[in-house]
Every structure is written in structure tokens, then in C-alpha cells.
Amino acid sequence: MKAYQTEVHVDVREARPTRLIWQGQAYPVRAVLDEWQYGGRWWLGERPRTCYLVQAGPLTAELHREDGEGGRWWLARLQD
Secondary structure, X not given: OEEEEEEOEEEEEOXXXXXXXXXXXXXXXXXXXXXXXXXOOHHHOOOOEEEEEEEEOOEEEEEEEEOOOXXXXXXXXXXX
16 A cells, blocks of 8 residues: 555545545545544644545545544555
8 A cells, every 4th residue: 555644525424435536536435445443643643533444436545534523534545
């Protein structure tokens, strides 16, 4: 997997990602392959987050969402 750590726009339904928009291209999420919680590195000020491994069109992507109100989404990694 290649690391990106890029903020992205993600459409959500019932608290799960349904569409990823990356580099101006929309990718519908066809399947959520895995979901897990990450506590974050609190000593660096990171918020806890929910992580998803998704199949979005031709992409297999790891998405992270900061927990809490207004949490940002970012593309953590893409499978090569």
C-alpha cells in the first residue's frame, strides 16, 4: 500500500462511507472490507478516529475519519 495522508471528501450514509472524491474523481464505495478504531497519538494532539478499508471503483483505499463533531476524512493509503 502507498501512503498518502491527504484530506478528501467522503459522502456518508448511516455513518459509513458511500463515495470517495479524490483528485477531482468520484469513486462509489462498492464494499467496506474492514472497519476499526484507532485511538490516535494523544501526545501529538491527534483525535481518535474510525478507519475503513474500502473497495471504491478500481481503488482499494484506507480511509480515516476523525471521531466527533466535524471530523475530517482523509485518504491514508491506497493499495498498489
